[in-house]
Amino acid sequence: MSAIHLQNLVKRFGAFTALKTMDLSIADGEFMALLGPSGCGKSTTMNMIAGMEAPTEGRILFGERDMTTVPMGRRGVGFVFQNFAIFTHMTVRQNLDYGLRMTRRPKAEIARRTEAMAEMLGLSGMLDRRATGLSVNILQRLAIGRSAMMEPAIFLLDEPLSNVDAAFRAVMRTELKSLQRQFRQTMVYVTHDQLEAMTMADRIAVMDHGVLQQVGTPLEVYNDPANTFVAKFIGSPGMNLLPGRLIHGDGALHVDLGPLGVSAPLPGPLAQAAGRSKREVIYGFRPEGVQLAPDAPLALPLGVTERIGARTILHLGNGDSAVRAVFQASDAVPAEAILRFTPDPTSVRLFEAAGGNAIRGA
Amino acid sequence: MTHPVNSQKDGAGLGFRLTLPAQILVLFIAVFPLLMQLYISLTDWSPLTGATWPQAWQFWNSFANYADLLTDDRLWAALGRTLFIMAVCVPVEFALGLALATLFVDDFPGKRIAYSILIMPMMVVPAVAGYMFFMLFQSGGPVNDILSWFTAEPVAIAWLSAPNLALVAVIAADIWQWTPLMFLILLAGLVGVPDDQLKAAALLGASPLQRFITIVLPRMKVIIIIALAIRSIEAFKIFDTLFIMTGGGPGVATETISIYIYKITTQDLIWGYVAAVALAILIVLSVAAIWAMKRMAR
Numbered sequence: 001m002s003a004i005h006l007q008n009l010v011k012r013f014g015a016f017t018a019l020k021t022m023d024l025s026i027a028d029g030e031f032m033a034l035l036g037p038s039g040c041g042k043s044t045t046m047n048m049i050a051g052m053e054a055p056t057e058g059r060i061l062f063g064e065r066d067m068t069t070v071p072m073g074r075r076g077v078g079f080v081f082q083n084f085a086i087f088t089h090m091t092v093r094q095n096l097d098y099g100l101r102m103t104r105r106p107k108a109e110i111a112r113r114t115e116a117m118a119e120m121l122g123l124s125g126m127l128d129r130r131a132t133g134l135s136v137n138i139l140q141r142l143a144i145g146r147s148a149m150m151e152p153a154i155f156l157l158d159e160p161l162s163n164v165d166a167a168f169r170a171v172m173r174t175e176l177k178s179l180q181r182q183f184r185q186t187m188v189y190v191t192h193d194q195l196e197a198m199t200m201a202d203r204i205a206v207m208d209h210g211v212l213q214q215v216g217t218p219l220e221v222y223n224d225p226a227n228t229f230v231a232k233f234i235g236s237p238g239m240n241l242l243p244g245r246l247i248h249g250d251g252a253l254h255v256d257l258g259p260l261g262v263s264a265p266l267p268g269p270l271a272q273a274a275g276r277s278k279r280e281v282i283y284g285f286r287p288e289g290v291q292l293a294p295d296a297p298l299a300l301p302l303g304v305t306e307r308i309g310a311r312t313i314l315h316l317g318n319g320d321s322a323v324r325a326v327f328q329a330s331d332a333v334p335a336e337a338i339l340r341f342t343p344d345p346t347s348v349r350l351f352e353a354a355g356g357n358a359i360r361g362a
Numbered sequence: 363m364t365h366p367v368n369s370q371k372d373g374a375g376l377g378f379r380l381t382l383p384a385q386i387l388v389l390f391i392a393v394f395p396l397l398m399q400l401y402i403s404l405t406d407w408s409p410l411t412g413a414t415w416p417q418a419w420q421f422w423n424s425f426a427n428y429a430d431l432l433t434d435d436r437l438w439a440a441l442g443r444t445l446f447i448m449a450v451c452v453p454v455e456f457a458l459g460l461a462l463a464t465l466f467v468d469d470f471p472g473k474r475i476a477y478s479i480l481i482m483p484m485m486v487v488p489a490v491a492g493y494m495f496f497m498l499f500q501s502g503g504p505v506n507d508i509l510s511w512f513t514a515e516p517v518a519i520a521w522l523s524a525p526n527l528a529l530v531a532v533i534a535a536d537i538w539q540w541t542p543l544m545f546l547i548l549l550a551g552l553v554g555v556p557d558d559q560l561k562a563a564a565l566l567g568a569s570p571l572q573r574f575i576t577i578v579l580p581r582m583k584v585i586i587i588i589a590l591a592i593r594s595i596e597a598f599k600i601f602d603t604l605f606i607m608t609g610g611g612p613g614v615a616t617e618t619i620s621i622y623i624y625k626i627t628t629q630d631l632i633w634g635y636v637a638a639v640a641l642a643i644l645i646v647l648s649v650a651a652i653w654a655m656k657r658m659a660r
Contacts, residue, residue: 052561072565079565085558089580099566102576150566 002063002076002153002186003028004049009058011044011210018044020210022058026188026203031180033189033201037233041210042190046156049188051075062153078147078185080157084139086131086146093118093127095142099150113149120182121145136164137172144179155180155187161196173199194234198222206230224349228356231284231349237313239284240323240343243353246279255283255350260321261298267345273359280353287313289347290325292334296342305333314339396641403427403637410631418634427638436614437639440622447529447618448597451536455593456586458537459544463552466545484542492606495535496522499607522608525615532604532616539603540596544589551585552578587658591651598647619643 004026011019019041026032034042047053049060051072060067067075087095094101097114118124121141126134131142140160147155160176161169177200180187191197197204198218206213206221206229214226225231231239244255244263252265253274263283266274274281300317312333316323325341327333350359398415404425407418431437466477483491498505499521509517521527555578563573579586601620604610610617610625617625627636 050565072561073567073569077565079562081558081562083558085556085562087559087562087577098563098568098576102563102566102568102572146562146566 003030004154004186004188005059005061006045006049007059007061009045009048009060010056011041011048011053012056018210019048019055022212024205024212024215026186028063029184029186031177031187031189031200031202033191033197033204034207035191035194035197035204035233036207036213037192039209040207042192042207043158044210045207046158046188046190049154050077050079050156076150076153078144078150078152078155080140080143080147080155080160082159082162084143084160086134086139086142088130088132090131091128092123092131092134092142095131095146096123096127096149098146103150117145117149121179136168137175140172140176141179144176148183148185153186155183155185157187157189159191161191161193169196176200194236198234206233208233224358224360225284226358228282228284228351231351231358235286237287237324237326239286239349240290241351242283242321242323244281244283246274246281255281257283257298257321260300260317263348264297264342264345266348266350270348270350270359274350281359282351282353282356284349284351285343285347287324287326289344290314290323290327290341291344292325292339292341294340296340298342299338299340301337302334302339316341399637399641402634403641405634406632407634408631409633421634423634427635428642430635431639431642434639436617437622439614440617440619441643443529443616444598444600444618444620447533447536447600448594450533451540451597452590452593454537455541455544456548456590458541459548459589462541462545463549466549467552481542481546483539484546486539488539488602489606491535491539492603495531495538495603496607499531523612525612528608528612528616532600532607535603535607536597536600540593544593547585547589547592548582551582551589554585555581587655590658591655594654595651 004024006022006024009019009022009024010017022041022045034045036042044053048055051067051070055068058068062075087098090098093114096117097110100110100113114127115124118127121144123138123141123145126138134142143160144155157176161172164172173196180200189197189201201218203215203217204221205215208229214221214230216224221230222234225234225239228239228241231241242257242260244257247254247256247262249262250265253271254265255263257263265271300321300323303315303318306313306315307329310329312327312329312331314325314327314333316325316339323341351357352359402415402418404422404427405418406421406423406426407413407415411421413420462480466473486494497503500506501518501520503521505521506517506519509519519527521531559577559581560573563577568576599620600618601624604616604618605621605624608616610621614622623636623639626632626639
């Protein structure tokens, strides 16, 4: 087991910068998710941790040890590939003990450890089967087991669930999480799926365009996004973001949202942080925090109503002033052409209009 | 639809009748020459007798031709020589082809040009390749010049007129011409080895050699079998390059099966015997090929 420290990590491919000055510390035994859309630099980061790619600048430390120039075979890193990269021309046993055989351990030790690992992963019955035609969850167990046989300090997982159909993902997530508890290993998990990151990770590092946007627990990232990108990316649907301007009225600070109306007074701490009047801001709130009321201050025309089982999503307005509101399926769905609403005061967040960084209350 | 059993039966009969013309054609193309050959091989017929081939029964000699070929030393020597050329050329071409293909998996500056130059020998008409090597191995040719330069004294080896050296020259020409084919086929196989698997193996601590033996070779098995099979069959049939270089000579020193058959067909005109030899080779080769493929596929 080992902590990972990335220091001023930069990766350029020719003129293209895949990763801009990344600083990240992952604690010993922590499950860290690298989350972001494709092309955000998460896979590049992971490949550099594994040693498949060399950083252009910066250092990679495992604990105290500088690993920047250590070749990938000697880093003690377990890597689970997107397609699991199981050696299909071998048996399950040959997959599991591959690393031990290649590093020429004694035969008795290989047999003992292979059987122990198979026992732990529930693969004992199929050790001498060919590793073809196995189901995805067996493949996942086998891929993790094969790496775990080498007792790596660190486990890296590259979107292992992206090829799995949706119905099975929940099973795989649970299994993966329990495997991590068993191995108690530092795990870095790359994904573009925020649900996977939210449900499994201890902390999430959100990335975009080669820049680390925010690091925090799933709840921190959800509740207090550092900027509009994180606000939009986390949550399904993401946070509603409306451009507006701060104004004073009735001795309190409001946000003038133009055609939508003027917001309810900002909560005290947020108003203090927001400061002066007339400032351009972005007014954000979670779709789950929308409250409908006939006398609410904001109004928008109702568009599409999406019913997705347990929840119902209302689409209000469009363009710059699009708002989505999420309700329980059991809630009565309004049918008026113009809906009046206001966000729950605790769900309101403010961001700078320029740059999109969060304005945080004390 | 109402009488599924009947309609199925009718369908099979109809299918057979519809494809009958095609089947007869295939039968004619594939089987007729073989039957004709079998018929002639059981006679002493030759065009010099004045009889046409259907009248060959007049020279019926039962299995005398087959008995003769068992004691035909020249035939057995030619067969041995052919197998020797095959046994040297195919492994050398395989090893060189695989080594080159391994180099070409990764990018390097000038790869495209190197690639084009490398596959050029394959495009050369074998007869022209024969002429090129004929010139190269003349006693006053470039091969001797280069050897002279290395040994710092004049070398004038008569490559193509010394029995053993002529065989060396012929083998060199075959390797030059056909290593590129081996290279191309093996490169296709190498490129098809999944990168993930190689990385996974490396992360599990496998050395480059271990990765090659445990991942690359097993993954390329089918391609390797195909490449070896194609080259073995082709090497067994070696003719044109060799014919231009040595004509099978000096004496019979480079006479292969194909050259031997060519000579007894065009010079000795003993066509009944030629038919027997050709048929025997076909049968032996087919059995050997099927056995080898089955063994390798396991």
